[in-house]
Amino acid sequence: MITKEQLDLERLPRHVAIIMDGNGRWARKKGNPRIFGHRKGVATVREITEAAAELKLEYLTLYAFSTENWNRPRTEVDALMSLLVATINKETKRLMDNNVKLKIIGDVNALPGPVAQNLHASIEKTKNNTGLTLVLALSYSSRWEILNAVKHISEDVHQGKIDSEGITTEIFETYLNTSGIPDPELLIRTSGEYRISNYLLWQIAYTELFFTSTLWPDFRKENFYEALADYQKRERRFGKISEQVAKNTNVNS
Ligand code: IPE
Ligand code: IPE
Numbered sequence: 001m002i003t004k005e006q007l008d009l010e011r012l013p014r015h016v017a018i019i020m021d022g023n024g025r026w027a028r029k030k031g032n033p034r035i036f037g038h039r040k041g042v043a044t045v046r047e048i049t050e051a052a053a054e055l056k057l058e059y060l061t062l063y064a065f066s067t068e069n070w071n072r073p074r075t076e077v078d079a080l081m082s083l084l085v086a087t088i089n090k091e092t093k094r095l096m097d098n099n100v101k102l103k104i105i106g107d108v109n110a111l112p113g114p115v116a117q118n119l120h121a122s123i124e125k126t127k128n129n130t131g132l133t134l135v136l137a138l139s140y141s142s143r144w145e146i147l148n149a150v151k152h153i154s155e156d157v158h159q160g161k162i163d164s165e166g167i168t169t170e171i172f173e174t175y176l177n178t179s180g181i182p183d184p185e186l187l188i189r190t191s192g193e194y195r196i197s198n199y200l201l202w203q204i205a206y207t208e209l210f211f212t213s214t215l216w217p218d219f220r221k222e223n224f225y226e227a228l229a230d231y232q233k234r235e236r237r238f239g240k241i242s243e244q245v246a247k248n249t250n251v252n253s
């Protein structure tokens with residue numbers, strides 16, 4: 001079991017992204033309906049957000065609902081949306097207490113009115129907080145995000161605002177939902193699935209990946225520390241060779 005004290009606080013990632021998976025299976029294993037798992041999953045969100053804030057990470061991006069998740073049974077989608085409204089209402093105070101700023105990425109227009117309204121209220125309320133930025137990916141998919149960026153860029157080219165030759169990596173990134181947010185250094189996926197499921201495809205080009213069989217409702221702070229400790233053992237080479245990457249330097253740079 002890894003404790004917080006075992007982490008090198010000088011070499012933490014600025015940004016961790018998580019695919020929170022396994023809520024349904026957690027509930028079914030206990031003979032309960034899937035929504036039980038989603039409810040328990042909210043408690044994990046709270047715990048991991050607090051752990052990230054405590055460690056002074058800058059960004060935590062959580063995959064809460066994908067574009068493809070709209071294709072789940074209507075009852076589950078409705079239950080998830082209600083849970084979202086209840087959670088935002090209840091948790092905004094805690095976000096304030098922890099100095100956490102809320103952001104969302106994804107197709108906000110696809111969300112039911114009450115969900116969007118509550119989210120906007122919470123974003124507004126927490127906007128001057130200076131600690132962790134909690135980014136919720138809601139009705140999000142990477143291909144949707146990239147296509148959206150391409151559409152906006154082509155409009156701007158068409159209107160003469162930018163020149164197609166001038167579309168650099170940096171310019172392109174300003175059209176993504178994650179504009180202004182550094183790429184995650186670490187991506188965690190729970191529940192033993194080894195896939196990306198349309199998450200942050202552009203942003204994870206050089207991200208370190210950590211997979212664990214632990215189901216999201218069972219994922220504790222210690223599991224989070226374990227992923228961070230694992231990350232700290234890695235050598236990030238960015239295409240170079242080991243000798244070019246100076247030893248004992250900051251893994252973030
Ligand atoms: C992740 O848990 C939460 C959402 C996708 C909303 P799942 O609901 O995917 O749980 P499993 O993968 O079916 O166990
Ligand atoms: C990915 O989980 C989306 C979220 C965690 C919100 P899924 O459970 O939807 O992914 P797949 O379908 O197993 O790839």
Ligand code: MG
Pocket residue numbers: 021022023
């Ligand atoms: Mg799943």
